[in-house]
Amino acid sequence: MNETxxxxxxLKLQFKTLWGVVKALDGINLDIYKGEVLGLVGxxxxxxxxxxxxxxxxxxxxxxQIVDGKIIFKGEDLLKKSEDEMRKIRGSExxxxxxxxxxxxxxxxxxxxxxxxxxxVHQKERLLKDSQxxxxxxxxxxxxxRKIEEEAxxxxxxxxxxxxxxxxxxxxxxYPHELSGGMAQRVMxxxxxxxxxxxxxxxxxxxxxxxxIQAQILKLLKNLKDEINxxxxxxxxxxxxxxxxxxRVAVMxxxxxxxxxxxxxxFDEAKHPYTEGLLKATKMxxxxxxIPTIRGWLxxxxxxxxxxxxxxxxxxxxEICRKEKPSLAEVKKDHLVSCWLYASSGGDD
Numbered sequence: 001m002n003e004t005x006x007x008x009x010x011l012k013l014q015f016k017t018l019w020g021v022v023k024a025l026d027g028i029n030l031d032i033y034k035g036e037v038l039g040l041v042g043x044x045x046x047x048x049x050x051x052x053x054x055x056x057x058x059x060x061x062x063x064x065q066i067v068d069g070k071i072i073f074k075g076e077d078l079l080k081k082s083e084d085e086m087r088k089i090r091g092s093e094x095x096x097x098x099x100x101x102x103x104x105x106x107x108x109x110x111x112x113x114x115x116x117x118x119x120x121v122h123q124k125e126r127l128l129k130d131s132q133x134x135x136x137x138x139x140x141x142x143x144x145x146r147k148i149e150e151e152a153x154x155x156x157x158x159x160x161x162x163x164x165x166x167x168x169x170x171x172x173x174x175y176p177h178e179l180s181g182g183m184a185q186r187v188m189x190x191x192x193x194x195x196x197x198x199x200x201x202x203x204x205x206x207x208x209x210x211x212x213i214q215a216q217i218l219k220l221l222k223n224l225k226d227e228i229n230x231x232x233x234x235x236x237x238x239x240x241x242x243x244x245x246x247x248r249v250a251v252m253x254x255x256x257x258x259x260x261x262x263x264x265x266x267f268d269e270a271k272h273p274y275t276e277g278l279l280k281a282t283k284m285x286x287x288x289x290x291i292p293t294i295r296g297w298l299x300x301x302x303x304x305x306x307x308x309x310x311x312x313x314x315x316x317x318x319e320i321c322r323k324e325k326p327s328l329a330e331v332k333k334d335h336l337v338s339c340w341l342y343a344s345s346g347g348d349d
Contacts, residue, residue, distance in 0.1 A: 002033035005199060005231050006055065011069035013047075013054050013255075016062060020302040024050045026255040026309075028069070029328055032199065037225060037232040039242040039263075041278070042252035045298050048235045051252070052201045055233075056096060057086045074198065092122040095192035099204040101184035105176035112172030115159075115191050116152040122195045159190035163220060182213040186220070193224065200225075203235045218245050239282045243267065251275045254299050254309040257328055261335035271337040273314045308340065316341060 013025035025047050032038050040048050053059050055071055057078060071078040073094065078086065090096075098104045106114060153172070160168030163186040176184060185205060192200055202221065206214040222245050225232055234246060242249055243263065250260040251272065259272040270276045277294040296313035299305055305312050308321040320340050328338045 002036070004031050005034045005074065006030075006032040006233075007070070007072040008051070008055070009070040009072065011051075011054060011071065012067045013050060013059065013064060014067050015064050017302070022301045023304060024064075024255055024301060025054065026304070028255070028257060030250055030257055030260070032231050032233055034198075034231055035225075035229050036247045037222070037234055037245050039234045039236060039246035039249045040252060041236055041239060041242055041249060043237060043298060045301075046252045047255040048237075048252055049203055052096065052203050052233065052235055055201065056090055056094060057081070057083075058090075088122070091118060091192075091197070092195045093197050094199045094201065095195070095197040096201040096203065097185070097188045097192045097205050100208050101181060101188045102176055102179075102208075104188055105184060107176050109175075110172065111174050111176065111179070111187055112153070112156060115156045115172075115187070115194060116149070118191050119152040119155050119194050120148055155194060156190070159194045160187075162224065163187075163190050164216075165190070181209050182216065185209065185213075185217055189217075189220065189224070193228065193230075196228065197230060199231045199233065201233045201235070204237075205234075206241060207236075207238075214241070215244075221245065239278060251278070254304065255301060256309055256338060257336075258310065258338045259336065260328070265332070265335045269332075269335070271331055271335070271342060272310075272339050273316055273341075274310050308338075 008028045008030040011025050011028040012023070015022040015024055028047075028051060030051075040051065042048055050059065050064075054066060055078070059066065066079060069079075073089075078089070081089070105111070156172060157168045160171060165171055165183060165186050171179070171183070171187070179187065205221070206217050209217060218241065221232060232245075234241070236242060246263050248260065248262050249266045250257050251266070251274065252258070253274050259266065259270065259275045266275065267279065270279055274294070277292070280292050281294075294313055295315075299309060299312065307323050307325055308314070308317070309325070311317045311321045314321065318340055324340075326338045326340050326343050328336045329343060331337050331342045
């Protein structure tokens with residue numbers, strides 16, 4: 001049985017606005033196992049990015065507030081951690097890369113200054129201890145500081161080489177605007193992995209890149225994951241990206257997980273009507289035919305429909321769909337669905 005690294009249990013996140021309370025996450029349940037790539041897919045506004053930011057405890061408060069649930073990481077609830085404790089976890093145990101790599105880097109600092117700062121912040125205690133043992137006869141402050149700077153620089157160069165960046169010593173001296181999009185994303189991957197985290201959250205990491213560079217970045221992430229053995233939560237709206245790299249897929253809609261399973265199970269035997277609609281649109285589009293659409297639009301998260309969130313758009317909705325919200329239940333081994341079509345039948349139509 002796979003060892004669980006991260007568990008989200010009944011996670012609820014709300015934003016208080018002038019127009020009402022936005023129920024951004026409405027009881028999320030999600031598991032990420034050690035060494036796997038889990039894809040989180042759904043249309044814009046469904047809650048993918050706020051799921052990631054909630055896991056990192058990076059939701060600004062106010063207006064955002066986690067009102068219920070648990071975030072269990074390596075057996076401990078992150079919601080019970082202090083901010084100082086979370087600072088030590090972010091970057092060293094859980095790292096994140098964002099959609100636009102150029103805007104994620106500070107334009108006024110050199111690349112080398114930015115990545116070595118990350119390394120020094122999270123590895124200072126270990127490097128200081130090593131420095132004392134290595135240079136115990138030299139005055140502590142000078143030997144430690146010099147050792148820390150040099151080790152941080154060497155580690156940055158090592159990570160740049162691992163992600164395939166040419167002339168890493170020169171890149172350390174460059175500014176973000178001097179890099180291409182693909183190079184900047186490789187720098188971001190290096191920064192995220194330089195402290196050997198257990199979990200990497202990648203939020204649309206290829207959306208600003210052309211198709212060729214997208215393929216290179218996805219292959220790089222897959223290879224690094226196999227080499228270093230960390231887990232990846234890959235957030236995307238592109239099912240093609242999911243198919244190339246993920247082991248399991250979770251489909252999100254209106255702040256809920258509506259289906260979750262291994263990649264083959266989801267792509268070959270999708271159960272939820274929303275997942276079926278997404279897959280049909282992808283497959284039909286590739287054949288050059290008119291792309292089928294899912295009628296309607298994502299509901300207003302301030303005024304959600306009663307019962308199933310997808311009911312107003314579903315062609316197979318029943319009366320119970322109007323009255324009660326279905327829970328996420330197993331319809332076959334390792335395949336979970338939140339739909340009344342399967343809740344009472346054990347997975348049969």
